[in-house]
Amino acid sequence: MLLKKLSELPVVKKVISIEAPHYENFTAENFAPAIVKLAENYSHIVCSANTFGKNLMPRVAAHLDTSQVSDIIKVISPDTFLRPIYAGNAFATVKTNDTKKCVTIRPTSFEPCESSGGTATIEKGEASEEFSNTKFIKREEIKSDRPELGTARIVVSGGRGMQNGDNFKLITEVADKLGAAIGASRAAVDAGYISNDHQVGQTGKVVVPDLYIAIGISGAIQHLAGMKESKVIVAINKDGEAPIFSVADYGLEADLFEALPQFMEELNKLNTIQK
Ligand SMILES: Cc1cc2nc3c(=O)[nH]c(=O)nc-3n(C[C@H](O)[C@H](O)[C@H](O)COP(=O)(O)OP(=O)(O)OC[C@H]3O[C@@H](n4cnc5c(N)ncnc54)[C@H](O)[C@@H]3O)c2cc1C
Numbered sequence: 545m546l547l548k549k550l551s552e553l554p555v556v557k558k559v560i561s562i563e564a565p566h567y568e569n570f571t572a573e574n575f576a577p578a579i580v581k582l583a584e585n586y587s588h589i590v591c592s593a594n595t596f597g598k599n600l601m602p603r604v605a606a607h608l609d610t611s612q613v614s615d616i617i618k619v620i621s622p623d624t625f626l627r628p629i630y631a632g633n634a635f636a637t638v639k640t641n642d643t644k645k646c647v648t649i650r651p652t653s654f655e656p657c658e659s660s661g662g663t664a665t666i667e668k669g670e671a672s673e674e675f676s677n678t679k680f681i682k683r684e685e686i687k688s689d690r691p692e693l694g695t696a697r698i699v700v701s702g703g704r705g706m707q708n709g710d711n712f713k714l715i716t717e718v719a720d721k722l723g724a725a726i727g728a729s730r731a732a733v734d735a736g737y738i739s740n741d742h743q744v745g746q747t748g749k750v751v752v753p754d755l756y757i758a759i760g761i762s763g764a765i766q767h768l769a770g771m772k773e774s775k776v777i778v779a780i781n782k783d784g785e786a787p788i789f790s791v792a793d794y795g796l797e798a799d800l801f802e803a804l805p806q807f808m809e810e811l812n813k814l815n816t817i818q819k
Contacts, residue, residue, distance in 0.1 A: 564671035569680040576603035577672035593648035605646035617653035631769035652752035693725040701727030705760020709737040745770035763788025
């Protein structure tokens with residue numbers, strides 16, 4: 545997204561559409577030159593701090609010879625931003641003096657804009673040459689009907705306390721009932737209970753759902769870095785001293801193998817669950 549001024553954020557006035565076969569697979573090497581060319585007319589170049597943005601924006605910033613401001617959670621003024629540091633344990637206010645401001649944004653920290661009903665004009669842009677040093681070979685995707693972990697309104701996560709991969713079906717049942725995404729701690733991923741695209745935390749995904757349910761997760765600082773900004777946090781843990789309770793809005797000190805079947809029973813009694 546390229547903007548004349550960051551104060552224009554709420555309204556998209558113009559969309560520049562660039563089409564070429566080499567953009568089909570979203571290779572950052574091909575996108576960067578097109579963005580750099582367009583950036584000549586803009587002061588701010590903004591992108592999500594997701595896997596794609598983290599690959600693309602440093603290339604753009606390097607080409608423009610500017611210092612990127614990463615993973616912001618608030619725009620204080622057109623040149624000053626708030627961003628978490630030290631795995632979310634502190635916040636830095638960062639001011640950039642660069643003329644071109646390259647910024648990546650933590651998507652869940654901002655309200656989504658309307659995706660329909662706008663009046664933006666759509667212009668055709670000029671494609672850049674194909675970057676020949678990198679070739680796209682193949683993409684392996686995990687297809688799922690579940691909400692995407694990074695943007696889900698409800699996340700149900702399991703940790704090492706689940707004991708094995710089979711027991712994760714208890715998490716799946718609850719998630720299915722609530723229309724939730726499934727998350728996991730790194731310990732659960734490392735133990736092979738679930739694949740690593742479910743990992744929440746410093747080295748996994750950062751989530752800010754309306755409801756985060758942590759089950760059998762101790763609440764290590766690296767896990768908290770990925771979920772502690774969730775609006776409501778519920779923790780189930782048999783250890784009353786577990787650090788997860790220090791960030792939980794609701795805590796249940798209980799054995800998850802007793803608590804989860806009871807929870808499912810209560811959910812099943814409800815006729816309608818709002819998804
Ligand atoms: C550089 C670095 C990066 C890291 N990045 C991440 C990251 O991105 N995400 C992440 O999660 N971790 C990350 N970690 C690992 C992190 O430090 C912890 O080791 C990990 O989060 C622990 O996972 P856990 O809470 O599932 O396991 P544990 O700490 O072993 O906790 C298991 C919990 O389950 C509870 N429990 C056990 N049985 C039951 C039961 N029957 N009923 C109820 N409760 C039960 C226990 O009381 C305990 O609190 C990182 C570590 C490092 C060094």
